[in-house]
Amino acid sequence: MQSFLASIRIALATMLICVAGYTTAVWAVAQAVSPDTANGSLITGPDGAIVGSRQVAQAFTRPGYFWPRPSAVDYNGAGAGGSNKSPTSPDLTDRGQEMVDRYGATPDNPLPADLAAASGAGLDPHISEAGARYQVTRIAEARGLEPARVEALIRGAAIAPGGLLTRDRIVNVLELNLALDRL
Amino acid sequence: MLIQSLLFVVLIVGGTALISWPLGRYMKWAMDPSDPSTGLAGWKTRAFRAVGGPLSAQDQDWKRYMVAMLAFNVVMFSVTFGLLALQQHLPLNPDAKQALEGSLIFNTAASFTSNTNLQHYSGEVSLSYLSQLGGLMWLQFVSAATGIAALAALARGLAGRPLGNFFMDVQCAAFLVLLPLAFVLAILLVLGGVPMTFNGSAVATTLEGVQQAIARGPVAAFVAIKQLGTNGGGFFGPNSTHPLENPSFWTNMIQMVAIVLVPMACVWMFGRIIGRMRHAGVIFAVMMAFILVKITGAVYFESAPTQAFANLPIEQTLGNLEGKEMRFGPAGGPLWSVLTTSTSNGSVGAMHDSLNPITGLMPMIGMWLNATFGGVGVGMINMFLYIVVGVFIAGMMIGRTPEYLGWRIEAREVKFALFALLAHGLFILGGTALFAATAWGTDALNNAGPHGFSEILYEFSSASANNGSGFEGLGDNTAPWNIATGIIMLLARFIPIILPLAIVGSLSAKRRSAESSGTLSVEGGVFATMLAATVVVVGALTFFPAATLGPIAEHVITMN
Numbered sequence: 001m002q003s004f005l006a007s008i009r010i011a012l013a014t015m016l017i018c019v020a021g022y023t024t025a026v027w028a029v030a031q032a033v034s035p036d037t038a039n040g041s042l043i044t045g046p047d048g049a050i051v052g053s054r055q056v057a058q059a060f061t062r063p064g065y066f067w068p069r070p071s072a073v074d075y076n077g078a079g080a081g082g083s084n085k086s087p088t089s090p091d092l093t094d095r096g097q098e099m100v101d102r103y104g105a106t107p108d109n110p111l112p113a114d115l116a117a118a119s120g121a122g123l124d125p126h127i128s129e130a131g132a133r134y135q136v137t138r139i140a141e142a143r144g145l146e147p148a149r150v151e152a153l154i155r156g157a158a159i160a161p162g163g164l165l166t167r168d169r170i171v172n173v174l175e176l177n178l179a180l181d182r183l
Numbered sequence: 184m185l186i187q188s189l190l191f192v193v194l195i196v197g198g199t200a201l202i203s204w205p206l207g208r209y210m211k212w213a214m215d216p217s218d219p220s221t222g223l224a225g226w227k228t229r230a231f232r233a234v235g236g237p238l239s240a241q242d243q244d245w246k247r248y249m250v251a252m253l254a255f256n257v258v259m260f261s262v263t264f265g266l267l268a269l270q271q272h273l274p275l276n277p278d279a280k281q282a283l284e285g286s287l288i289f290n291t292a293a294s295f296t297s298n299t300n301l302q303h304y305s306g307e308v309s310l311s312y313l314s315q316l317g318g319l320m321w322l323q324f325v326s327a328a329t330g331i332a333a334l335a336a337l338a339r340g341l342a343g344r345p346l347g348n349f350f351m352d353v354q355c356a357a358f359l360v361l362l363p364l365a366f367v368l369a370i371l372l373v374l375g376g377v378p379m380t381f382n383g384s385a386v387a388t389t390l391e392g393v394q395q396a397i398a399r400g401p402v403a404a405f406v407a408i409k410q411l412g413t414n415g416g417g418f419f420g421p422n423s424t425h426p427l428e429n430p431s432f433w434t435n436m437i438q439m440v441a442i443v444l445v446p447m448a449c450v451w452m453f454g455r456i457i458g459r460m461r462h463a464g465v466i467f468a469v470m471m472a473f474i475l476v477k478i479t480g481a482v483y484f485e486s487a488p489t490q491a492f493a494n495l496p497i498e499q500t501l502g503n504l505e506g507k508e509m510r511f512g513p514a515g516g517p518l519w520s521v522l523t524t525s526t527s528n529g530s531v532g533a534m535h536d537s538l539n540p541i542t543g544l545m546p547m548i549g550m551w552l553n554a555t556f557g558g559v560g561v562g563m564i565n566m567f568l569y570i571v572v573g574v575f576i577a578g579m580m581i582g583r584t585p586e587y588l589g590w591r592i593e594a595r596e597v598k599f600a601l602f603a604l605l606a607h608g609l610f611i612l613g614g615t616a617l618f619a620a621t622a623w624g625t626d627a628l629n630n631a632g633p634h635g636f637s638e639i640l641y642e643f644s645s646a647s648a649n650n651g652s653g654f655e656g657l658g659d660n661t662a663p664w665n666i667a668t669g670i671i672m673l674l675a676r677f678i679p680i681i682l683p684l685a686i687v688g689s690l691s692a693k694r695r696s697a698e699s700s701g702t703l704s705v706e707g708g709v710f711a712t713m714l715a716a717t718v719v720v721v722g723a724l725t726f727f728p729a730a731t732l733g734p735i736a737e738h739v740i741t742m743n
Contacts, residue, residue: 003254006238006350011258011325013234014357018324018408019317022362026369026404030379037376040399040427042385050387053397055376055426058389065390069509077397078384079308080421082506084536084656085491086634088740092491092505092537100495110498117489117504120424120534126509128501162432165191166512168501177390 043174052174053077057123060177064142066135068173069114070099071122080121103134126170129158145183153179188486188514192478195518199440200447200471207451213359214335214352215456231354239350245688248336249681251349252329256296256677259325264292266318267310276311277383278398283309286665293669295322297676298330298414298558300529300651301642301668303660305420307398312381319416320405324365327412327445328356330560333680334449337564338456340687341588343695356560360445361412368441369407375434378427379403402428410441413558415529415651422531423519424508435511435532439522446526446556449563457588461706466566469711473555473718474525481517481545485538490741503542506534517542520652524549527558529651536629536638536654540738543654544730547641550648552722553607558649564683566714570705571600571686573717577703577710586702590690599689601721603682607647608725610671614643615729623663629656633740637733642668647675 030038041054052058057068059075068075072083085092096116105111112131132154140147157176158169216224232240243251266273267288271281283291287303294301295318306315332352340346373379378399385397398419405418406428419425429435450470454463488499507516516533523530524546535546549555554565570587575597578585585592618624618639628635638654645652646668653659659668704710 002238003251004258006236006251007255007258009234009236010255010350010354011262013354014325014328015317015321018357018362019321022366022369023316023320023401023404025366026373026407027379027381027401029370030373030403034373034376037430038373038379038403039382040378040380040385040397041376041430042387042397050385052387052389052395053385053427055430056395056397057426058387058391058395059393060391062391075395077387077395079305079398080419080425081305082421082424082534082537082655084534084629084654085505086537086630086637086656086737087490087503087505087539088632088634088737089491089630092489093495096492096495096497100497105496107496110496113488113492113497113499113501113504114509116492116495116497118506119508120506120531121419121421121426121508123426124508124510125426128509130498161510162187162191162436162512165187165194166432167187168512170509174390181390 043178054172054174055125057125058174060173062142063138065177065180066127066132066139066173067115069124069127070095070116070118072118073122075122077123080123082120082122083118125172125174127173129154129169129171132171132176139180143180149183187512188482191512191514192482192518195436195439196443196474196478199443202440203444203447204451206444206448207455210360210448210452211455214331214355214452215339227355227359228351231351234354235350239348241348242345243348245340245346245684248346248349249684252333252680253677255349255353256329259322260292260296263295263318263322264288267291267314270311270314273311273313275313275316275381277381280309280311286662287660290665290669293672294651295319295414295416296326297649297672298326298412298527298561299646299649299672299676300409300414300416301646301653301672302416302651303665306417307419312400315405315418316401320408323408323412323414323416324357324361325353327361327414327559328353330558331356331360331449332560333684334453334560334563335456337567337683337687338453340691341590342457343691346687361408364411364445365407368411368437369403371437372403372406372434375437376430377403377406377434399427406438407441409530410438410528411445413442413446413526413528415523417530421534424506424532424534426508429532432510432512435515439519442522442528442530443526443556445559446562449560453563459588459705465706465711466714469714470555470566472715473552474521477521477525477545477549478518481521481542482514484542485517486513487539489539503537503539506537508533520546521549523652524650525555526562527553527649529645531652534655535641535652536656540734540741543637544734546652547644547730547734548723550644550650551611551726552718553648554718554722561649561680565679567683568600568603568679569717569721570714571596572604572721573714574703576717577713581703583701586696586698587705589695589698591693591696595689596686599682599686603679604721606678607675610647610675611640611643611726612729614646614667614671615640618667623661627658627661627664629658633733633736637737640729640733643671646671649676
């Protein structure tokens with residue numbers, strides 16, 4: 001019984017310090033030094049309305065936009081998840097085929113894998129630089145732009161996520177599409 | 184790509200090993216100062232005695248230590264159970280989360296009490312901020328502290344001293360070890376772009392005019408202790424693959440360091456308390472060897488493309504990308520999968536269900552051994568069990584009385600150690616057999632064939648290893664799954680803490696002898712080999728038949 005009493009005292013102390021104190025301190029620092037990312041990296045449009053989060057993928061289906069990676073949860077920002085399909089799953093092959101058809105990929109012009117494979121959370125904001133290049137013709141045609149202008153946009157937006165530790169460059173789809181709209 | 188991946192792995196594993204050395208030294212001071220009554224240590228002792236009351240001022244034998252630990256864990260479980268059950272009536276619930284189902288509440292409370300963090304719910308869908316912080320994050324601190332406390336007690340006992348006092352130890356671990364580390368990590372994560380807000384979901388109108396709700400919350404604070412305490416429970420459902428839980432390559436790297444840091448430092452703390460740093464070095468090296476083999480296997484097999492796209496016009500130069508994030512780079516997913524399962528962390532940086540078959544075997548091996556660094560505190564305790572068995576076998580082979588640190592290992596100690604080790608196999612294989620043979624398991628599968636079997640096997644491995652990761656396609660939020668894994672998590676948590684304490688209790692009743700030239704030295708290559716062999720034979724071979732039915736069979740299928 002005495003053990004329970006001591007346990008309850010320690011439970012209260014740890015709740016007070018490790019939960020209330022700690023959370024408040026981290027929250028205060030976060031809101032002071034980086035309020036933008038601390039609140040979800042939201043992007044607002046010219047009218048002040050929220051158009052999305054820089055870190056969270058959103059659906060794009062119009063031909064004039066870059067399309068993100070497929071999402072097993074249809075880009076649900078309030079219920080994220082992956083497909084959890086194994087390499088031997090026929091469902092995964094079906095999805096691969098569907099993406100091949102959507103992009104019109106052929107053996108001579110194969111689809112970069114990131115455009116066929118869903119991410120872990122279904123909200124990956126990035127695609128590979130190759131995946132962005134793959135969509136240039138469609139976008140340029142839909143917008144009546146020179147392909148070179150779209151290419152230049154991609155070159156300017158591509159980053160190596162880990163600097164010297166990564167070779168392959170990636171681009172943020174939402175930021176790229178916002179840049180397209182500004183052209 | 185090979186060079187970058189190699190550099191990446193070396194930086195993370197080697198870098199963490201370097202930081203673990205000074206941390207182990209600090210943890211020794213925090214948990215077991217050489218003079219607890221003077222100076223800073225004296226101040227700390229008096230403060231924690233004031234909090235814990237009179238019971239925290241006395242030395243406890245192993246039985247009292249165990250009772251104190253269990254009493255505290257009962258309080259942990261009950262408080263969290265209550266918070267989860269009442270969440271719809273409590274504050275800090277901006278998105279109006281509703282009541283949870285009974286067996287899910289039991290499973291979740293058991294899961295976080297046992298440092299497992301198996302999640303049969305999805306955080307952003309089901310839980311209020313109060314449930315996340317006051318219930319789950321609190322347990323992430325105190326369950327990890329329980330593990331560190333138990334290791335400190337075990338080490339003191341082996342050093343021939345009184346075990347100490349649980350109520351003192353658990354406070355030292357929570358306030359002096361975990362809290363400062365978590366605060367530093369949380370700030371680093373905030374700087375890396377992880378959200379920390381009490382506002383509810385944001386609603387965006389996308390460029391194409393669709394409404395998108397974006398869940399957020401006090402994520403940074405939660406993720407920091409999730410990683411440091413080998414907890415692993417994510418704020419969001421898909422854990423550290425979620426771009427708001429792990430926004431960049433750099434946050435991914437920092438989180439991986441945080442996963443293995445404290446488990447590594449625990450080995451050094453153990454060595455300092457028993458006063459045998461060379462011995463700790465040998466244990467560290469054995470653990471490191473296992474972890475490197477698993478990493479090599481995982482990174483190699485995951486650089487192969489997924490078989491699912493093999494006959495399609497898809498260019499898979501980056502390896503298997505299903506369930507992976509572009510920002511983490513090609514080695515990020517497989518490296519994480521090994522680190523998180525070698526320690527009993529269980530957070531994920533890629534979807535394990537979609538890993539290539541042999542890559543998916545590496546996390547399972549990590550959970551079966553459960554001692555190649557292992558959970559905070561308990562990983563080293565598990566390795567102690569292997570040491571007891573290994574020393575005993577070696578003693579039999581050379582025909583001398585087996586001794587460890589001068590303590591005679593006899594039938595009673597070996598029985599306890601083997602019981603604790605074999606219980607792990609029984610929980611995993613027994614549970615898998617039952618669920619694979621009944622509709623409880625087969626109705627929950629997301630993939631057919633050997634991979635479906637792997638999903639069941641993985642879930643029970645994760646529960647019994649107190650890991651918490653999963654082949655998440657499994658539809659495991661049903662009453663049979665919640666109850667079965669809930670019970671296994673609790674048993675698999677407390678049996679391997681209580682029995683080692685009982686072993687130490689039994690050893691301390693004997694007379695300690697001086698080590699002589701006839702004793703097996705615990706500081707050399709012979710001991711390391713013996714220990715590694717014991718781990719392989721007892722830990723891994725038990726599971727080989729099951730592995731053959733699951734991942735190995737699936738790998739053979741993909742070869743055609």
